[in-house]
Amino acid sequence: xxxxxxxxxxxxxxxxxxxxxxxxxxxxxxxxxxxxxxxxxxxxxxxxxxxxxxxxxxxxxxxxxxxxxxxxxxxxxxxxxxxxxxxxxxxxxxxxxxxxxxxxxxxxxxxxxxxxxxxxxxxxxxxxxxxxxxxxxxxxxxxxxxxxxxxxxxxxxxxxxxxxxxxxxxxxxxxxxxxxxxxxxxxxxxxxxxxxxxxxxxxxxxxxxxxxxxxxxxxxxxxxxxxxxxxxxxxxxxxxxxxxxxxx
Amino acid sequence: xxxxxxxxxxxxxxxxxxxxxxxxxxxxxxxxxxxxxxxxxxxxxxxxxxxxxxxxxxxxxxxxxxxxxxxxxxxxxxxxxxxxxxxxxxxxxxxxxxxxxxxxxxxxxxxxxxxxxxxxxxxxxxxxxxxxxxxxxxxxxxxxxxxxxxxxxxxxxxxxxxxxxxxxxxxxxxxxxxxxxxxxxxxxxxxxxxxxxxxxxxxxxxxxxxxxxxxxxxxxxxxxxxxxxxxxxxxxxxxxxxxxxxxxxxxxxxxxxxxxxxxxxxxxxxxxxxxxxxxxxxxxxxxxxxxxxxxxxxxxxxxxxxxxxxxxxxxxxxxxxxxxxxxxxxxxxxxxxxxxxxxxxxxxxxxxxxxxxxxxxxxxxxxxxxxxxxxxxxxxxxxxxxxxxxx
Ligand SMILES: Nc1ncnc2c1ncn2[C@@H]1O[C@H](COP(=O)(O)OP(=O)(O)OP(=O)(O)O)[C@@H](O)[C@H]1O
Ligand SMILES: [Mg+2]
Numbered sequence: 001x002x003x004x005x006x007x008x009x010x011x012x013x014x015x016x017x018x019x020x021x022x023x024x025x026x027x028x029x030x031x032x033x034x035x036x037x038x039x040x041x042x043x044x045x046x047x048x049x050x051x052x053x054x055x056x057x058x059x060x061x062x063x064x065x066x067x068x069x070x071x072x073x074x075x076x077x078x079x080x081x082x083x084x085x086x087x088x089x090x091x092x093x094x095x096x097x098x099x100x101x102x103x104x105x106x107x108x109x110x111x112x113x114x115x116x117x118x119x120x121x122x123x124x125x126x127x128x129x130x131x132x133x134x135x136x137x138x139x140x141x142x143x144x145x146x147x148x149x150x151x152x153x154x155x156x157x158x159x160x161x162x163x164x165x166x167x168x169x170x171x172x173x174x175x176x177x178x179x180x181x182x183x184x185x186x187x188x189x190x191x192x193x194x195x196x197x198x199x200x201x202x203x204x205x206x207x208x209x210x211x212x213x214x215x216x217x218x219x220x221x222x223x224x225x226x227x228x229x230x231x232x233x234x235x236x237x238x239x240x241x242x243x244x245x246x247x248x
Numbered sequence: 249x250x251x252x253x254x255x256x257x258x259x260x261x262x263x264x265x266x267x268x269x270x271x272x273x274x275x276x277x278x279x280x281x282x283x284x285x286x287x288x289x290x291x292x293x294x295x296x297x298x299x300x301x302x303x304x305x306x307x308x309x310x311x312x313x314x315x316x317x318x319x320x321x322x323x324x325x326x327x328x329x330x331x332x333x334x335x336x337x338x339x340x341x342x343x344x345x346x347x348x349x350x351x352x353x354x355x356x357x358x359x360x361x362x363x364x365x366x367x368x369x370x371x372x373x374x375x376x377x378x379x380x381x382x383x384x385x386x387x388x389x390x391x392x393x394x395x396x397x398x399x400x401x402x403x404x405x406x407x408x409x410x411x412x413x414x415x416x417x418x419x420x421x422x423x424x425x426x427x428x429x430x431x432x433x434x435x436x437x438x439x440x441x442x443x444x445x446x447x448x449x450x451x452x453x454x455x456x457x458x459x460x461x462x463x464x465x466x467x468x469x470x471x472x473x474x475x476x477x478x479x480x481x482x483x484x485x486x487x488x489x490x491x492x493x494x495x496x497x498x499x500x501x502x503x504x505x506x507x508x509x510x511x512x513x514x515x516x517x518x519x520x521x522x523x524x525x526x527x528x529x530x531x532x533x534x535x536x537x538x539x540x541x542x543x544x545x546x547x548x549x550x551x552x553x554x555x556x557x558x559x560x561x562x563x564x565x566x567x568x569x570x571x572x573x574x575x576x577x578x579x580x581x582x583x584x585x586x587x588x589x590x591x592x593x594x595x596x597x598x599x600x601x602x603x604x605x606x607x608x609x610x611x612x613x614x615x616x617x618x619x620x621x622x623x624x625x626x627x628x629x630x631x632x633x634x635x636x637x638x639x
Contacts, residue, residue, distance in 0.1 A: 054468065054633070055633050056633070074471075075470070077469060084468060086463070088457075088461030090262055090462060093258075101254070102465075105466075106470060150468075
């Protein structure tokens with residue numbers, strides 16, 4: 001479970017000051033998929049970066065399975081699987097070696113790494129590329145490898161920053177199925193997106209954020225009811241107050 | 249510690265698969281120094297030897313005014329040639345190293361027992377010409393002294409009255425110390441080797457990792473950043489020490505092809521040198537790796553990091569130049585200064601001198617402390633948010 005309480009984060013100072021996150025609070029529960037929905041520049045990536053302790057929030061609290069991220073960042077990272085916005089691989093290592101590296105950094109033994117890699121490679125249907133060096137991998141192959149290595153330690157909580165970014169229709173469908181599978185395994189899945197349909201199709205809960213603030217935190221149905229719009233996309237536009245940044 | 253080791257092993261494996269890094273570490277770094285040096289020494293030595301042995305060709309203006317002098321010069325294996333019309337111009341245009349001009353009044357002055365003047369036209373700044381000038385001066389002075397002694401004898405005086413003080417030169421330099429002087433720039437090549445060997449690694453593990461977007465996922469692992477940094481620094485240090493070791497071996501082999509015996513020089517580049525050299529170079533390699541990583545971590549891109557690190561390679565040239573240009577006596581405090589300590593110690597090792605172990609330990613400890621300091625500063629930079637985010 002991931003709890004975010006009144007998170008604030010600004011960049012720069014003076015005239016160049018940017019308020020990226022301005023009092024964000026929400027809860028992502030186990031066995032649910034929570035979608036962080038917002039237009040470009042809304043503060044999704046920054047919020048997630050505070051969650052996996054890459055950034056320190058100016059104020060506010062992050063709890064992962066009850067552990068305070070500010071107090072024990074290592075424990076928090078141990079309980080998180082992260083697919084960040086940046087998902088570069090080591091191109092001179094094979095996909096399997098990339099996965100194993102992260103497994104070792106998580107303190108897993110070689111047998112466990114082997115078993116988990118095999119399972120992930122099967123689940124993500126990447127048998128054909130597993131032993132290849134990742135140099136020249138397609139976008140989809142890169143994302144698969146990055147996900148496999150992010151989940152090698154079997155984390156209870158999974159954070160993904162725009163996981164379907166750059167994927168074709170088939171890969172996107174596979175990704176959605178995979179997220180559902182993670183949910184079925186009882187994990188807490190939190191992902192960001194700016195694509196309405198995607199969030200609608202997947203999420204148990206939608207946290208809409210715009211200009212660094214949470215403007216709605218509901219189930220898809222409740223969201224429709226709250227805004228009085230039958231169509232989710234219209235609901236979204238009404239919530240963020242403009243239709244800027246709404247790429248489908 | 250375990251995480252640092254994991255990072256180290258992964259970096260080594262990954263970088264050994266990178267042709268450019270491997271070529272830098274195993275070939276370019278170690279070989280560039282020795283090659284440059286062999287070329288330099290070979291041309292220097294063979295040119296010197298050529299000049300000393302071959303007859304000196306000397307253009308003379310007014311040879312007919314001093315037949316005896318000319319004859320004496322011929323006996324010194326100086327080949328007299330007709331002089332150019334304009335001596336100054338010939339020297340300026342480097343058509344001649346030196347021109348001897350004998351004025352018409354020479355015979356007259358000679359006969360009257362007055363100092364008879366001859367003129368040497370040369371260009372002091374022309375290094376090539378120096379040995380020719382010195383040889384001619386020697387021959388002329390010898391002739392003058394012999395003639396002077398004869399004149400004194402003719403007047404019934406002992407030539408000894410002209411020499412109230414006699415200088416007997418007792419040169420204390422040994423063949424080793426002369427080679428140490430000449431080879432005083434050798435330590436720079438080893439230090440340069442360390443920098444070249446570590447350069448690609450320092451960039452790859454910081455600016456490079458950020459540029460290919462793999463730093464953020466890496467930092468999402470439950471490992472303190474200081475450990476990740478330690479693993480990366482260990483890799484950089486290992487590669488740069490490999491370069492240093494190989495360049496020592498390369499120098500050892502190259503020195504066999506140097507005509508050092510002809511110069512009466514003795515270079516100590518054996519196993520003993522390698523062992524002691526590696527001992528003083530190890531903490532320096534760690535220090536330089538830390539500096540390179542620090543600089544590369546500040547750089548916004550791979551290219552920028554390359555530029556900065558290129559400039560950094562010139563820093564160790566400073567103590568080298570100071571120590572070769574300024575006359576100095578190795579003093580204990582010098583061992584305490586990183587870079588300078590290695591410079592002094594390596595120079596003395598090359599001369600085959602013993603350096604007492606206190607000085608070596610001082611050198612090792614002080615450089616290690618400096619390396620630790622740089623490590624702490626770099627790990628502070630490594631903790632900053634700015635470092636991880638590629639934008
Ligand atoms: N490292 C940084 N330095 C300065 N400003 C930043 C930094 N990171 C984010 N910002 C600013 O903070 C705001 C929120 O950015 P963020 O990346 O969190 O948005 P996002 O919701 O992820 O957008 P997108 O959908 O485009 O990925 C933006 O205005 C951005 O310019
Ligand atoms: Mg983003």
